[in-house]
Amino acid sequence: MVINPDNYGLRLFVRYLVLCLIALIFIFPLVFMINSSFKPDSQLLADTSSLRAFLPVGDISLDNYFGAFQRAPVGLFVFNSVLVTGMTVVLSLLICSLAAFSFTFLRWKGRDVMLSIVIATLIIPFEIIAIPLLLLVSKLPWIGLNGLELGWLNTYRVQIIPWIADGLTIFLFVQYFKGLPGELIEASRVEGASWWQVYYRVVMPLSGPVLATAAILKFLVMYNQYLWPLIVVQQENHRPVMVGLGYFFQLNVAWGEVMAYLTLITVPVLIFYLFLQRAFIASIASTGVKG
Amino acid sequence: MAEVSFKGVKKSYGRVDVVKGVDIHINDGEFVVFIGPSGCGKSTLLRMIAGLEDITEGTLEIGGRVVNELQPKERGVAMVFQSYAIFPHMTVRENMAFGLTIAGASKPEKEQKVAEAARILQMEHLLDRRPSQLSGGQRQRVAIGRAITRKPAVFLFDEPLSNLDAALRMDMRMEIGRLRRQLGATMIYVTHDQVEAMTLADRIVVLKDGEVMQIGAPMELYHEPANRFVAGFLGAPSMNFLIVDILDLDGEAATVGNQSLEPIRVATRSRPFRKGGKAILGIRPQYLREAPSGKGMLHGTVALAERLGSETVVDLMLRDDRELIAAFDEDKIFEPGDALELIFDTALAHLFPEDG
Numbered sequence: 001m002v003i004n005p006d007n008y009g010l011r012l013f014v015r016y017l018v019l020c021l022i023a024l025i026f027i028f029p030l031v032f033m034i035n036s037s038f039k040p041d042s043q044l045l046a047d048t049s050s051l052r053a054f055l056p057v058g059d060i061s062l063d064n065y066f067g068a069f070q071r072a073p074v075g076l077f078v079f080n081s082v083l084v085t086g087m088t089v090v091l092s093l094l095i096c097s098l099a100a101f102s103f104t105f106l107r108w109k110g111r112d113v114m115l116s117i118v119i120a121t122l123i124i125p126f127e128i129i130a131i132p133l134l135l136l137v138s139k140l141p142w143i144g145l146n147g148l149e150l151g152w153l154n155t156y157r158v159q160i161i162p163w164i165a166d167g168l169t170i171f172l173f174v175q176y177f178k179g180l181p182g183e184l185i186e187a188s189r190v191e192g193a194s195w196w197q198v199y200y201r202v203v204m205p206l207s208g209p210v211l212a213t214a215a216i217l218k219f220l221v222m223y224n225q226y227l228w229p230l231i232v233v234q235q236e237n238h239r240p241v242m243v244g245l246g247y248f249f250q251l252n253v254a255w256g257e258v259m260a261y262l263t264l265i266t267v268p269v270l271i272f273y274l275f276l277q278r279a280f281i282a283s284i285a286s287t288g289v290k291g
Numbered sequence: 292m293a294e295v296s297f298k299g300v301k302k303s304y305g306r307v308d309v310v311k312g313v314d315i316h317i318n319d320g321e322f323v324v325f326i327g328p329s330g331c332g333k334s335t336l337l338r339m340i341a342g343l344e345d346i347t348e349g350t351l352e353i354g355g356r357v358v359n360e361l362q363p364k365e366r367g368v369a370m371v372f373q374s375y376a377i378f379p380h381m382t383v384r385e386n387m388a389f390g391l392t393i394a395g396a397s398k399p400e401k402e403q404k405v406a407e408a409a410r411i412l413q414m415e416h417l418l419d420r421r422p423s424q425l426s427g428g429q430r431q432r433v434a435i436g437r438a439i440t441r442k443p444a445v446f447l448f449d450e451p452l453s454n455l456d457a458a459l460r461m462d463m464r465m466e467i468g469r470l471r472r473q474l475g476a477t478m479i480y481v482t483h484d485q486v487e488a489m490t491l492a493d494r495i496v497v498l499k500d501g502e503v504m505q506i507g508a509p510m511e512l513y514h515e516p517a518n519r520f521v522a523g524f525l526g527a528p529s530m531n532f533l534i535v536d537i538l539d540l541d542g543e544a545a546t547v548g549n550q551s552l553e554p555i556r557v558a559t560r561s562r563p564f565r566k567g568g569k570a571i572l573g574i575r576p577q578y579l580r581e582a583p584s585g586k587g588m589l590h591g592t593v594a595l596a597e598r599l600g601s602e603t604v605v606d607l608m609l610r611d612d613r614e615l616i617a618a619f620d621e622d623k624i625f626e627p628g629d630a631l632e633l634i635f636d637t638a639l640a641h642l643f644p645e646d647g
Binding site: 181184188190191193197201205206 | 342343362363368369370373376378379389393394437441
């Protein structure tokens with residue numbers, strides 16, 4: 001079939017067709033997961049060879065969900081993950097944007113070298129520093145409610161603090177800040193703003209898009225944490241969702257319960273994404289200004 | 292008191308000197324325009340006053356106080372930028388009150404000062420809009436309004452009208468002139484537009500390659516340029532420069548001429564010349580008049596004639612194949628190839644040494 005390049009309607013149709021196909025590829029596993037979470041294992045396994053796997057048909061019930069809650073403290077795991085992820089995202093946006101602000105707008109000796117080093121850390125895989133980091137945090141002191149303690153293992157802070165600052169987030173902010181009109185910063189300086197005031201009154205309100213991007217990326221990294229919490233948290237009360245998945249693969253695997261658990265732990269991700277998507281669009285709308 | 296004084300001020304970026312020892316004194320309440328071609332250092336000087344550029348050498352005083360090491364906010368200046376630099380996430384009202392908010396002013400004080408500035412700039416109806424809902428001219432008025440509300444000792448304008456179209460530029464120029472009379476503050480204005488410089492300034496500072504070429508009132512610079520650069524930079528069309536031979540030299544005047552120019556006597560204005568040497572004769576196109584045949588001082592043929600209605604600008608090819616522009620303040624008809632003889636008042640001509 002020859003497509004007439006002038007035929008706008010047809011081109012639009014083809015475009016949407018391709019988009020829908022791509023969307024389907026991404027949505028199939030999700031649909032399979034949700035449908036399977038309502039099916040008993042026997043039916044779930046039988047359905048995998050047909051399209052029924054993607055349809056809520058057959059023996060539908062909430063049994064898997066009850067089973068999942070009996071097998072593992074799902075609520076606690078979700079709470080732990082949301083707490084660790086939320087705290088890290090908020091602190092990361094604050095610390096990394098401040099660092100990037102300094103790298104972009106302030107003049108200090110060694111600034112460019114320091115920025116190069118920060119960006120260079122992007123190429124180091126976490127697996128390489130995991131063990132040295134583990135040795136470090138296992139001996140780090142902490143002053144808490146119980147006075148001075150040694151070692152951070154089995155805490156929330158060990159899952160949060162090492163992840164707050166990272167090269168990628170700082171780099172994202174630096175790139176965005178460099179794109180802001182320099183005269184806006186200079187104007188606020190001449191108007192009497194301190195650097196701190198420039199940061200929170202001018203730069204941050206104009207940084208909606210990069211805040212949303214950095215938040216989404218950080219959220220996904222943190223919510224999907226597996227290796228680090230696996231080695232630093234040995235007790236159940238601080239364990240996050242991904243490590244919690246291990247509870248479902250001991251002895252007899254109940255696939256329906258696995259699917260129910262996965263469905264439950266996906267909910268916070270969807271809520272976060274939908275929330276940020278709105279913020280993202282709003283921020284773009286308010287910054288579309290050019291002199 | 293808001294005098295501004297540059298004393299031996301230099302600015303270098305590494306080995307490149309962009310400002311090479313500048314001495315300028317600006318009086319309280321004066322409107323001074325810095326003018327010059329791109330890269331002459333005019334914006335750098337302005338940014339030094341604002342505190343946005345460090346000073347490599349020399350001292351800068353505002354109101355008798357050395358401000359070299361002071362932060363922008365400690366200098367009592369306000370600046371209007373070429374790109375307006377108004378905050379897109381704030382309303383006009385918030386933009387105008389920004390400096391006051393930073394200074395911790397009370398809400399009634401902010402309201403009153405913003406209202407006053409809005410009244411002066413006739414933009415009361417725009418206060419709740421966002422910058423994206425304003426035209427270029429309105430945005431520039433917001434930027435000016437933001438400067439006014441703080442009542443600074445010195446206003447700095449960095450090519451504020453460059454981004455506006457011609458008609459709006461004229462309106463805003465007149466508005467800045469009016470504002471200046473109303474506020475009476477010291478104003479320093481950077482531009483490369485000589486019309487803005489000539490119409491707004493009490494004094495003009497002409498800069499070239501980081502050095503001051505001349506400082507003076509607009510008409511002083513126009514009629515008595517200190518050198519060939521100033522002479523050529525101010526005035527449109529720009530001054531004609533002819534290479535002439537110095538035929539005779541006596542005291543205050545020289546007799547000069549060349550192949551196209553009959554010998555004339557021109558005042559040397561104490562500039563050094565050598566008999567038998569070359570010099571540059573400057574004549575403004577507006578001072579040239581048509582002469583009856585055989586009575587002209589300059590001889591050439593018309594290459595191109597532009598009729599502008601109130602004025603006719605003629606591009607003339609002289610006998611020695613050099614170009615000359617003549618501007619007649621009436622509508623005249625010339626055809627390319629017409630022979631033309633011109634005369635001028637030699638008292639209005641300028642003689643410059645060959646090296647400038």
